Amino acid sequence: MSTGSLSSPTVLAASRAVSRAARGRALILIASLLLAALCVTQVLHNLGVVGAGFADWRPIALAYLLWALALGRGLVLVRRERGHRALFLLPALLFTLAMVIFPTVFGLYIAATDWNLSSLTGVHFNVLGNFTTMLHDAFFWTALGNMVWYVLSVLAQYAIAFGLALLLNAEIRARKFFRVVFLLPFMLSPVAVSWMIGKSIMEYRFGPAATLARLLGWETPAFFATPWVARASIMAMDSWMWIPFVMVLLLAGLQALPHEVAESAKVDGANPWQAFWKITFPLMLPVSVTAVILRIIFELKLADIVINVTAGGPGGATDTVSSFIYREYRDRSNVGYGTMLAEFYLIIIIVFVSILLSVVSRWLRRVT
Amino acid sequence: MTTDNDHSPTATSLGRRDLLKGTAGIGAAAALGAGGALTTFARPAAADEESLRKALLKYPGVGQGTPGDAEWQKVGEMCLGATKASVKPGEFKGVELTFMGLNNQNLHNFLFRGFLKPWEAYTGAKITWIDLAQADYNPRLQQAIATGTVDFDVLEMGAPFEGDVCGKGLASPMPDWVAKQIDVDDLVNYLKPPVGTWGGKRFRVTIDGDCHTINYRTDVFSDAALAKAWKDEGHAGEWGVPRTWQKVNEVTKFLKGKTFKGKPVYGYLDQPKPWGGFCFYFVEDRATGYVKMPGDKIWLFEPDTMKPLVNNPGWVRAIQDIVDSLPYEPADQLNADPGTTAFQQFLAGTGSLLSWWGDIGQMANTSDSSVVGNVIGFDILPGSEELYNRKTGKWEKPAGGVNYAPNMAYLGWGIYVMARVDSDSKKHQAAWSAAAHLGGKDLSLWTVMYPSGFQVHRQSHFNIDEWLAAGYQKDYITGYLDSQRNSYNHPNFTIEPRIPGIFQYYSVAEDELTKVFARKITAQQGADNIAAAWEKLTDKIGREKQIALYKDSMGM
Numbered sequence: 001m002s003t004g005s006l007s008s009p010t011v012l013a014a015s016r017a018v019s020r021a022a023r024g025r026a027l028i029l030i031a032s033l034l035l036a037a038l039c040v041t042q043v044l045h046n047l048g049v050v051g052a053g054f055a056d057w058r059p060i061a062l063a064y065l066l067w068a069l070a071l072g073r074g075l076v077l078v079r080r081e082r083g084h085r086a087l088f089l090l091p092a093l094l095f096t097l098a099m100v101i102f103p104t105v106f107g108l109y110i111a112a113t114d115w116n117l118s119s120l121t122g123v124h125f126n127v128l129g130n131f132t133t134m135l136h137d138a139f140f141w142t143a144l145g146n147m148v149w150y151v152l153s154v155l156a157q158y159a160i161a162f163g164l165a166l167l168l169n170a171e172i173r174a175r176k177f178f179r180v181v182f183l184l185p186f187m188l189s190p191v192a193v194s195w196m197i198g199k200s201i202m203e204y205r206f207g208p209a210a211t212l213a214r215l216l217g218w219e220t221p222a223f224f225a226t227p228w229v230a231r232a233s234i235m236a237m238d239s240w241m242w243i244p245f246v247m248v249l250l251l252a253g254l255q256a257l258p259h260e261v262a263e264s265a266k267v268d269g270a271n272p273w274q275a276f277w278k279i280t281f282p283l284m285l286p287v288s289v290t291a292v293i294l295r296i297i298f299e300l301k302l303a304d305i306v307i308n309v310t311a312g313g314p315g316g317a318t319d320t321v322s323s324f325i326y327r328e329y330r331d332r333s334n335v336g337y338g339t340m341l342a343e344f345y346l347i348i349i350i351v352f353v354s355i356l357l358s359v360v361s362r363w364l365r366r367v368t
Numbered sequence: 369m370t371t372d373n374d375h376s377p378t379a380t381s382l383g384r385r386d387l388l389k390g391t392a393g394i395g396a397a398a399a400l401g402a403g404g405a406l407t408t409f410a411r412p413a414a415a416d417e418e419s420l421r422k423a424l425l426k427y428p429g430v431g432q433g434t435p436g437d438a439e440w441q442k443v444g445e446m447c448l449g450a451t452k453a454s455v456k457p458g459e460f461k462g463v464e465l466t467f468m469g470l471n472n473q474n475l476h477n478f479l480f481r482g483f484l485k486p487w488e489a490y491t492g493a494k495i496t497w498i499d500l501a502q503a504d505y506n507p508r509l510q511q512a513i514a515t516g517t518v519d520f521d522v523l524e525m526g527a528p529f530e531g532d533v534c535g536k537g538l539a540s541p542m543p544d545w546v547a548k549q550i551d552v553d554d555l556v557n558y559l560k561p562p563v564g565t566w567g568g569k570r571f572r573v574t575i576d577g578d579c580h581t582i583n584y585r586t587d588v589f590s591d592a593a594l595a596k597a598w599k600d601e602g603h604a605g606e607w608g609v610p611r612t613w614q615k616v617n618e619v620t621k622f623l624k625g626k627t628f629k630g631k632p633v634y635g636y637l638d639q640p641k642p643w644g645g646f647c648f649y650f651v652e653d654r655a656t657g658y659v660k661m662p663g664d665k666i667w668l669f670e671p672d673t674m675k676p677l678v679n680n681p682g683w684v685r686a687i688q689d690i691v692d693s694l695p696y697e698p699a700d701q702l703n704a705d706p707g708t709t710a711f712q713q714f715l716a717g718t719g720s721l722l723s724w725w726g727d728i729g730q731m732a733n734t735s736d737s738s739v740v741g742n743v744i745g746f747d748i749l750p751g752s753e754e755l756y757n758r759k760t761g762k763w764e765k766p767a768g769g770v771n772y773a774p775n776m777a778y779l780g781w782g783i784y785v786m787a788r789v790d791s792d793s794k795k796h797q798a799a800w801s802a803a804a805h806l807g808g809k810d811l812s813l814w815t816v817m818y819p820s821g822f823q824v825h826r827q828s829h830f831n832i833d834e835w836l837a838a839g840y841q842k843d844y845i846t847g848y849l850d851s852q853r854n855s856y857n858h859p860n861f862t863i864e865p866r867i868p869g870i871f872q873y874y875s876v877a878e879d880e881l882t883k884v885f886a887r888k889i890t891a892q893q894g895a896d897n898i899a900a901a902w903e904k905l906t907d908k909i910g911r912e913k914q915i916a917l918y919k920d921s922m923g924m
Contacts, residue, residue: 120910
């Protein structure tokens with residue numbers, strides 16, 4: 001009896017815990033089933049298979065929120081303390097699921113359709129039709145080829161930014177003022193840069209840059225009329241805007257370097273070039289790699305300046321993948337094909353950046 | 369049609385005192401005395417209308433600077449007579465309308481806001497505005513249509529999109545009282561049905577007419593030194609405004625390297641840079657003289673198959689003309705879109721020949737940004753001494769020596785009311801009242817005279833005395849109006865098909881043409897690529913339905 005009286009509260013507690021956990025599991029299961037049922041019904045409704053359904057998808061979004069609440073409550077019931085801890089992570093997780101994962105996966109579905117907003121016959125599943133079209137699309141491959149040049153221009157941006165960072169790290173007058181001034185281009189929007197620089201300063205008739213070019217002997221300073229000049233002009237504008245970003249990262253790295261190392265090198269008789277090349281540059285490699293890779297990722301998304309200044313011309317010479325996708329979607333309402341291009345480009349970027357990171361980290365391990 | 373009457377504003381319940389408020393109240397009161405039914409006093413009496421129109425032209429007057437919001441509101445207030453005659457003060461209180469339109473050159477919606485502000489104050493309705501750049505307009509509209517998320521009640525739209533909107537049942541048919549209020553019979557003939565209608569119903573309140581005309585510099589083409597050089601170089605005929613595309617090309621090549629008033633002078637300005645599909649209209653300008661046959665409506669697609677005609681020898685020749693001409697134009701011409709050629713080049717003094725809409729003639733004298741003033745002349749688009757017969761597949765000498773085919777590019781802007789207001793009679797009335805206010809006959813006189821983005825579109829706009837009263841010079845305005853009238857009434861003008869996705873066709877053509885203009889591919893290859901892309905697009909949109917809509921839109 002005494003054993004029984006001692007164990008009874010434990011049993012009861014255990015029983016309550018089991019019951020609570022069961023309630024939690026049931027709550028999650030029911031909420032999930034309800035959400036799934038609503039989603040399936042709405043899909044079938046939209047496909048015209050069943051009559052029941054909502055006029056739009058807003059109730060499903062609401063159902064998702066309710067499901068998220070039920071999931072949270074269910075986790076607390078099932079896992080108690082660990083469930084409470086999970087609640088801190090759950091909102092971010094569910095938000096990412098709704099706003100990143102789902103659109104990406106849904107995008108794959110759209111990419112496999114012939115959805116054109118003007119179509120009189122609706123949306124049709126065309127499996128790999130868009131992919132095949134893309135393989136034969138000269139505009140896409142031209143744009144992708146241009147991206148190689150744009151990405152390579154990041155190296156020049158890095159070199160200039162490093163020079164500026166060294167300058168601003170030195171003991172010069174009005175250093176703080178120059179730091180702010182050099183940051184100004186980065187504060188401008190690409191659209192503003194397009195109009196201020198591309199369409200005003202570089203304007204053929206009255207632009208100061210064109211006037212200066214004439215004074216220097218270039219009789220017809222048309223910055224956007226021939227392929228290589230146009231591409232170089234776009235690179236120059238893009239660089240002008242983004243060099244400050246790289247410069248700030250490098251400047252932060254330079255300021256974090258231990259002064260003792262540089263001073264020791266000076267004591268040992270190293271000249272400024274040797275001090276830079278043998279000490280500062282290697283020590284700055286991790287920061288440099290971070291800055292260059294971040295910049296490459298941004299560069300792969302280049303679009304605004306191209307759209308505003310050249311619309312991809314002349315003859316596709318300045319086109320970027322993003323500006324081409326923009327035209328495909330905006331001017332031609334080609335939702336299916338545009339999404340296919342975007343998804344494919346995303347994969348290319350992921351693969352390229354992954355390989356780049358892997359190669360660079362191996363190289364860094366070797367040289368440091 | 370009882371529905372129309374049921375939905376008509378409560379004209380008969382309007383108080384006489386209310387009617388007498390406002391500039392045009394006298395006209396409305398006079399009309400009320402004559403009857404009482406809505407339709408009898410929808411427009412002011414003739415004498416008052418005349419004085420109203422005279423007064424309108426003074427805001428601000430030609431040569432008095434660019435009008436702004438103050439003038440727009442004033443004009444809106446002055447033209448409120450028809451509204452006051454048909455709507456009680458505050459009758460639409462509580463009604464909220466959403467208006468979607470453009471913000472091109474700070475006009476369109478900016479103007480509409482000013483024009484409608486007095487209307488809002490009088491009727492009590494409130495308007496929320498969706499302003500879109502030209503380039504964003506098409507995708508925004510297409511998305512709304514395709515996803516069933518039409519979130520606007522009143523829409524500014526070009527006729528080419530009628531296939532997308534009216535063809536899909538998204539627009540509200542125009543009530544009879546609106547047709548009477550805006551006097552639809554006053555529209556120029558080419559803007560009368562089938563334009564603005566779909567399935568036999570009228571949908572559009574026309575606020576603009578469109579056609580491309582040739583704008584030329586009168587001082588350049590009357591210059592004695594250039595005339596002498598023209599003769600000295602052995603060119604045929606006298607130095608003057610070219611009337612054929614062959615001569616346009618010759619003049620453009622002739623002027624390269626020459627100076628006028630101490631500055632380099634250029635001939636024709638092409639528009640090779642893509643502009644959201646609109647660039648294709650300028651290729652059409654050069655092509656219609658070659659391919660548009662008198663008595664034959666067809667010039668862009670075969671009507672029974674939707675087979676593109678864009679790669680036939682006539683079109684290829686027009687494209688090749690641009691390629692050949694570009695080296696003789698300003699050095700940066702390859703990066704010039706239509707906006708650049710009009711506002712940064714021609715109105716700023718560069719170039720002596722430009723095909724464009726009627727804005728050039730309006731803005732040359734009324735915009736602060738223009739430096740060319742009255743040294744511009746106007747005519748219908750040049751023609752061609754040779755015509756490609758698509759039926760025989762041969763080049764021919766046109767009857768009369770030159771084949772002219774003015775291009776009615778875009779067919780003008782209109783105001784459309786969306787079908788979503790039909791279920792709410794008060795909202796329906798308010799939306800149509802707002803649309804009718806913007807499409808009013810008197811208000812339109814002001815918009816076609818001053819910078820607005822809209823050009824003449826009513827028969828009443830061709831009264832030269834009114835233009836002279838506003839401050840225009842007689843020769844200048846006579847030439848301007850003649851170029852418009854002669855285009856509108858030309859027996860061989862070209863009308864584009866108002867089919868769904870028409871701007872997709874134009875946009876894909878623009879992309880291919882950039883390769884041709886950059887000399888990466890030949891004109892024939894480019895034209896073939898365009899034709900292939902158009903075939904694919906037609907299949908994607910739905911060929912059979914597209915053929916039916918094409919025929920419907922062309923009145924075939």
